[in-house]
Amino acid sequence: METVNCYHCGDDCGAAPIIFDEKEFCCNGCKTVYEIFDTNDLSYYYDLQSAAGATPKTSEGKYDYLETEAIIERLTEFSDTELQIINLYIPHIHCSSCIWVLENLNKLNPAISLSQVDFPKKSVRVTYNPSKIPLKQLVILLSKIGYEPYISLDDFDNKKKDIDRNLIYKLAVAGFAFGNVMFLSFPDYFDMSLSRTSGGEFWLNQYETLFRWMMFAFSLPVVFYAGRDYFISAYKGLRSKLLNIDVPIALGILVLFLRSTVEIIFDWGSGFFDSLTGLVFFLLLGKFFQQKTYDFLSFERDYKAYFPIAITRITAEGKEITTQLHEIERGDRLLIRNEELIPVDGIMINGTARIDYSFVTGESEPISKQSGDKVYAGGKQLQGAIEMEALKSVSQSYLTQLWGNSVFQNNTQSKFRTLTDSIGRRFTIAVLSIAFISTAFWLYLDPSKALNVFTAVLIIACPCAIALAAPFTLGNLLRIFGRKxxxxxxxxxxxxxxxxxxxxxxxxxxxTTSQKSMATYEGMPLTAQEESLLKNTLRASNHPLSRTLYNMLAEQDIYTLDEYEEHLGKGLEGTKDNDHMKIGSMDFVGNRQPKDALNTSVHISSNDSYRGKYVFYNHYxxxxxxxxxxxxxxxxxxxxxxxxxxxxxxxxxxxxxxxxxxxxxxxxxxxxxxxxxxxxxxxxxxxxxxxxxxxxxxxxxxxxxxxxxxxxxxxxxxxxxxxxxxxxxxxxxxxxQKAMKIVKLCFILSLLYNAIGLYFAVTGQLRPVVAAILMPLSSISVVAFATGMTNILGRKLR
Structure with missing residues (x-):
């Protein structure tokens, strides 16, 4: 009886598939998802990859806790009455179809304004209007289309995340099986010597069959548990009509297992269970090494590469002091000047805020805030200076995430990333071709070597080292630059x-540096009221000349301006009661005197009357x-x-x-x-x-x-x-520039390794278990070379 697969998820529909729109579905859930996509013009999802979906799973009341305000506040990275942003982990993300549909959520519900997928992290960042689609309804919508998010409140408590223990378990299973299979293979390894000594025949005749079936038993969890990710990846690639790098690896594992099983069933020999378990063990060992190295680089990037940025903190005595971001604590009073970034969530105390949250939300329309309103990290103040109280300590990893927001990503393709991808795509085709041609040759010349040659070629020729060259070289240099x-x-x-x-x-x-620049005043003396307005207008500005002049002037009573505006490239103007002051270029303040181009000057006018200028002597x-x-x-x-x-x-x-x-x-x-x-x-x-x-x-x-x-x-x-x-x-x-040369050297080193390895594999001089050992060693050697060379490069930097 022919198997009928679900049009949406690809599962077996069983004896009674649900027919809709001339397509078969395994359940009403999959049919509903198809209807949703079709109704909202998202059926292109199935053109990108057939049967890419997952059967939706929803249960009544499962997400009721998402109606609690305290939980919503913990989960969302930005929350306002008309806009919220949340990062959700979606375990089912696995292909281009997933990315496409998740980045088109706005077609399913117009209250969703933006959704961006981070494929490596399997997460989606959603910007939506909570008054039209609450968080609970958003999560239910994702679940209905087969992308149920995994939500854990622990992920938002700044706790250290656990490492992926699944890989450790698989590595342990493969290592345990490999050791035991090697031990059970000793009679075969010493077949000739044992047969010549007393008792040798006992081993061979009495326990040989038992040992072989025990090796078969040990190989089952290795193939179907420890090595299953390679089969899944290869299957998804083939289903999408793509040859990924896991195809030859999965094929090598399958051939070894089937051939070994056939050999012990028909008593032709002991098979290649040692090579099989060793192959999977060393593959997983290489993957574990890669994961640990990436985690190390990620740790260095997120928590040690602190930005050289500080904030102005107002002490209990009213003094303004410069404080590093990581020293800010809950309850601190902060001064945010014009064009400054708000580094932490807080409550407005003084001033009138117009905050641009485009760095966070992508929306450029400024939002007005008054005293007592909550303001969020990542916003930029656009109208004068404000004072706020911090509600939490600063998370600089959040600023790193903000900096990497895809809204600001340059769309220029990296030629080295393209080169890596190009090599990876062509490599699989080349490896499969070499494997089949060399196997056909040995089947004709010496059939006993054909299987060894086939599996050795599939195992030894791996572009993993090529794929690791650029990220490890540049990632390590990124970390070194941060330290410098x-x-x-x-x-x-x-x-x-x-x-x-x-x-x-x-x-x-x-x-030029504002820390050593000096200025002298030329013009009519300023009144005490004008000096106070000048000081408070400069207080709101972050321009280097404004900061220099502000620090030079005598202390004044600090107050909130009625109006403040900064004209980029021209100057500032501030108003308090009936007094109005302009500070900036000669043309901006309305100076009618002959232009003096000998020095950098900041001109001042009070109530439309020119008063004078501060002449700066720049320090380079x-x-x-x-x-x-x-x-x-x-x-x-x-x-x-x-x-x-x-x-x-x-x-x-x-x-x-x-x-x-x-x-x-x-x-x-x-x-x-x-x-x-x-x-x-x-x-x-x-x-x-x-x-x-x-x-x-x-x-x-x-x-x-x-x-x-x-x-x-x-x-x-x-x-x-x-x-x-x-x-x-x-x-x-x-x-x-030297780092890019290191990347090219890594490419050459990896290609040279593959060429030498293929020579020994094709000529039948390489056993599969040796190839399995050499493959992760090649990746480790390239990573070690890249890391070592960049470290040497880093030591030369002062």
Whole structure:
């Protein structure tokens, strides 16, 4: 009788399948999911991969606890009356069809505005309107379409997650079976010597059959439990008409098991149970090693690569002190200036907030908040300074996640990732071809060697080492850079940095330091009321010149402004009662005096009356001249500044001859300048302070923000460089280029290993168990080479 498989999940429909729309389903649940997809124009799901779904499982009342506000608050990463964001773990995610349907949840319910799948972590990040689809209904919807999430409140208590013990159990089973099969194989190993000694025949004749069936018994849990993931992966690949790398491995395990079983049934020999159990054991050992190494790199990335960002904390005495993020505790009073990122959930105390949550939600419409309202980590304050009380300590792993939000991901494909994928796809076809051709040859020449050759080729030729080269090399360098206070978003940024041929620098706050800059006042004396308004207006700004001037002025009573606005690239204006003040460029404040381009100046007007200016004497960062001189030999350099030409002569002496200097640049001018270079085929690196340069940093192939322990963090940038490491910038670029050479060397090393291994396998000189030992050793050797070389590279960085 022909088996009928379910159109949705692929399971056997049994004797009475449910027929709907000329398709067979195993249950009403699968039929309902099909109806949902078909009604909402999501039937393309089945075109991506046939029978990719899972039978939906729902039970009445299972998710009633998701109606409790306290639990919802713990589970969601962002929660407001009209918008919530939650990360859900979906165990069933396994293929492109899953990704496609989960990223199209908005078609099933318009209250879901965005859903993004993280395939390696099997999670989906959903942005939705809780007033139209509560969390409980969202989870039920996912369950109904066969993607029931696994929810554990422990995952949200900042506890250390347990490692995947399933792999350890499988490794233990395979190791136990391998050891026992090797022991039981001793009579066969010493067949000749035992037969020549007294008692040898006893072993061979009395217990040989028993030992062989015991080896068969030990192999069953190895094949059907420890090695089942290879069969599942191979089956799903073949069902999707794809040849993944697990196909030859599963085929090798199956051939060894069937051939060995046939041999003991017909008493042809003892089979290859030692090779079979050894193969699975060493495969799992390699996988375990890989998992542990990835976990180590992930730990380094998430918890030790702290951003060099600080926040202003207000003490009990009312003093404002700079505090590192990881030192913030619940109950601390924080000052959030204009354009600063809110680092932790809290309650508004003073000020009026307009918060941009686009870094978290993707929605750019600012949200207004008043005193007493709750504000969430990841929002950016857009209107003056506010004071808030922290409700929890800062989770910098959350900031890392925010930084990696796919909203800000560059869509440029990594050529090395593409190369790795390309090699992996072609490798399987090549391995299968070599295996069948060499087996056919040996069947003709010497049939006794054919099986050994077939399985040895399938086992020894593995692209695992090739696939590991790039992630381990670049992942380790990412960790090393973090220790050297150079924090990059991801490994793709290293690849882009290695290709840079043009470097663009901002001036103020980038090659100059606000910590040593000085200013003198020229103009009409300010009244006490004007000095107080000036101080409080500067207090809300994060611009380097504003911070320098704010720290220089005498202490004043701190109060909340009635109105505040910052015009990027122009200046600030603040209002208190009937007094209004403008601070910024000459044109912005309405100065009618002749322009003075000799120095960087900040002009002041009070109630539309020009009062004077603060003239700044910039202090350039240590090593600026040496850095530019070193980079000029290999890269095209340029400087873009929003200031006037007052520093032009000094910069010409400081920087290499003929370095292009562009002044009076607006934020949009910087962006267009970089775009014009990219249109000419240039790979552009942009360095700025992260404030006025946000657009330029996002437009550049690599955007690096310079940080002086202030909370001007833009997730749109690709990296953050601690200001103390500014002069080492070129060393980091050279290290990135050397890392890509290490990746290529790893490719060559892996291909060389496979070529040598295939030679011995095809010529019949390699036993399957030896191939099984060598395969994980090849992966370990490539990982060791990549890690060792990057560590040597890291030690050379100052």
């Amino acid at each position: 206070k150079f924090y990059l978003k991801d490994t793709q940024t290293i690849e882009q940095l290695a290709l840079i041929d043009t470097a663009i620098f901002d001036k103020t706050g980038t090659i 960062r240590e090593g600026v001249s040496e850095l530019f001189q070193g980079m000029s030999g290999f890269l095209d350099l340029a400087l873009l500044s929003g200031d006037n030409e007052g520093e032009k002569e000094r910069l010409q002496q400081l920087l290499p001859q003929n370095t292009p200097l562009h002044f009076n640049q607006k934020p949009e001018s910087k962006l267009h300048f970089i775009k014009s270079l990219q249109e000419k085929g240039k790979k552009v690196l942009m360095l700025g302070d992260g404030l006025n340069d946000a657009g330029a940093l996002a437009q550049a192939d690599v955007g690096i923000a310079i940080s002086e322990n202030v909370n001007i963090f833009s997730p749109a940038c690709d990296g953050i460089l601690d200001a103390s490491k500014f002069q080492q910038l070129y060393q980091y670029i050279l290290a990135s």
